[in-house]
Amino acid sequence: MDTTSVWRATAPGPGFAMLQDDVQCDVLAVGGGITGVTLALLLAEQGRRVVLLEAGEIGSGTTGHSTGNLYATTSQGLSEIASRWDDDVAREVVTQRKAAIDFIELQCRANPLAVFTRCPLVLYAREASDDRGVEEERQALARAGCLVRLDDRVPAGLPAARGPVMVLEDQAQLQPQAYVVELARRAAKAGASIHEHSRVLDLDTRNRVATTATGSVKAGEIVLATHSPKGFHLVHAEMTVHREYAVAFEAGAQDPGAGIFWWLGEEGLSIRMLGQGGKRYVIAAGPEHKTGVHNAKASLLAVEHVATQVLQPGPPLYRWSAQNYRSHDGLPYIGRDHTGCLIATGFSTDGLTWGTVAARGIAAELAGQADPFLQRCSPGRFTPAKGARTLAEENVATVRTLVEDWLTHGQQEQLSSLAPGDSAIVDSEGETFAAYRARDGELFAVSAVCTHLGCKVRWNSMETSWDCPCHGSRFRPDGTVIEGPAIAALRRKQAQLG
Known part of the structure; x- marks a missing residue:
């Protein structure tokens, strides 16, 4: 199944060269999403020598697979x-996120392809059990000084509300892929060295050296802007990892107009419109699912089915998904951790806005300007009371996954019986490996053990990948890393057919 996002399909390609040498710089940013690219631009404008390494293409990670929504609240709710912190912290969150949206708007003024639009966020419920959540969010936003009101209906073309409809004014939307590509071009023009297809294969945090297949970078500072920091970091034990699925349809007869529409509930959707290239799209994103322990194809088809039933759009044109990492206490992790690197993670599904907050904050910190909010978001903070349940659930789930996978034997299946498109975890001659036969008949066999912390990977049929349920590392059928904290590929195995 093709999983190209509408953003990447309708934006110009970036086209930066691979790293081809051993270089030195003041700051190395690893990751070419909104965090890394924004940081590269800001640091280059400060006159610093900046190198940015991206494993794929600029925006090819979570940024280019997001929903393109920008809001002062958070996806989990202000x-x-x-409730976990207090109203003062909630007010700080709103202030930081509003400033990030204003910054993005300023950058978009010379970039019409980014399609930046101010619009309201509309939150409502279709079941009585979700009405309380709408009211609690309205009250929290009002206490934080946001312009929020109640309405009695939603725009035409959306499923009807059961109760009051909360409207948060002056939020925004953009075309994230077009935005980040233009930002990268501006960063390069300002002096940053940006390299695509330059995956970090070894990261020496002590000596501040990152090595790729074709070169290396020695830096004064390393910023890991890869959504989840590469390697081994304490924050991995504090984050839950999920995937979210989205579909872009040709717009139907009903058009609710500009807005971020959140419909709460088990089948709830995030809905928005997009007009680009003379075409009109309706975009629907569904509930989150824990990485590696759900049926990816079924999850995406469920979003498509519900959206088709309630929105009555035209045919589906693009389908995609994105991964997110949720912190244990509701705030992101931004700053220096025990490795000496600066990291930015734990954004949940709010990466466009939090990524901008992180980039601006890290740039200020590297310029010697203290940021009290970044101190609150320190990766080394100790707030067990604010996230004890999340921490306990995540660690129990990780241990259970490890134990179950290592006590469960692989499928007793002969590799020769794998049909094109089939996958299996196979035991053979005392070894367990993950096998997949491509549509053209080629057989791939790799170690089933994630190279990050040893969990066993599971098959993702929608995106043709092996996904780790513990910390979200994902691998292609040949074992190469797609995303997540893992650096090393899954070891290829010489499988014997029989």
């Missing part, structure tokens, strides 16, 4: 921040 009420969640207020």
